[in-house]
Amino acid sequence: MKVDITFDKENESAQVTFSISQFISERRFNEARAIIQIFAGDFSLYPDLDADDFTEIINKAKEGEHESFTFEISEDGIEVDFPVKKD
Numbered sequence: 001m002k003v004d005i006t007f008d009k010e011n012e013s014a015q016v017t018f019s020i021s022q023f024i025s026e027r028r029f030n031e032a033r034a035i036i037q038i039f040a041g042d043f044s045l046y047p048d049l050d051a052d053d054f055t056e057i058i059n060k061a062k063e064g065e066h067e068s069f070t071f072e073i074s075e076d077g078i079e080v081d082f083p084v085k086k087d
Contacts, residue, residue: 001031005039013074014039017083019067020058029054039073047078 004017016039022028029051040047057080061069066082 001028001035003032003035011074013072014042015070015072017068017070020061020069021067023054023058026051036071036073036078039071040078043073043075045073045078 001022002019003022004015006015006017007013008015016035018032023032032054033049033051036047036049057069061067061082064082068083070081070083072079072081
């Protein structure tokens, strides 16, 4: 699974971006969940994500005509954002 990972030292956070086209099987959902859990563990966070959570996020991304979504992970928690499409 290809992901884009960015660390922001100033804000002490990590951004993990997934392309919705990557989610072609249940295995991909499990891989994405494991990736998020690894980064969240660095901030002592333990998210309870499952395939349904990712399906909901992907559906929101598709509704907004986004090709990807980003988890921003920091000590404050985990947030999901939909990057603006670049033309």
